[in-house]
Amino acid sequence: MLDEQTAMLDAALAAAPHGKKRAGEDYVFLLLFEQRQGAICFAAAAAGAVYGLTLGIVKREALHFVFGVIAVLMTLVNANQTCLPFFGNHPKI
Template structure:
């Protein structure tokens, strides 16, 4: 594989999160589409409409979480639920910013891509560590509620993001030389 191809692939593969999550800036609850139609594939299984969460299901789940907060801590519970959805939107915004950087980076000659490759390489390496953690390796933090499908996503995407990290570091070393 040529250095130029490695650079281009390293950038292009960083588009994946924006392609999946960008719509969540409009409605953070649209993450249910990933839950309903993508995660079951990692089961492995086939998505089934009868098992799909609806908007009303999500609201009921959020309401149940709010009701589960101790009465004297209800404002903190409400802020926690707000923060989860707020961070969902901010994550989508960050993925759109990454996609913008990828598209811009593809217009640059290889020698001018070093900063993008550094940032995206570090991002991909950290994503690989988090996904490996979800897969069961105690590398970076602790997620207290990993689902079966989430563990399988971790297995697949730890490898995916490791490859993306390597491609970006190849691009970085070539661009910085």
């Protein structure tokens, strides 16, 4: 599976115009880097949820705020696929 992923990334870089090879490499690096950051965010949210289970219901209000912000921002990020102007646009739709 890792070989297939590497082959796809190499094919994407090979398809970049000659003068934009470095930009293509940087783009692929950033895509992979941002995916790792997203995974860390989800792991942190999960750890916070587990920790929240050890707290009394009144002391969980900060966690509710964090999870509410995550929910709103994730909704807005996913809404850019609706092609509504104020949500931005997804370049592959």
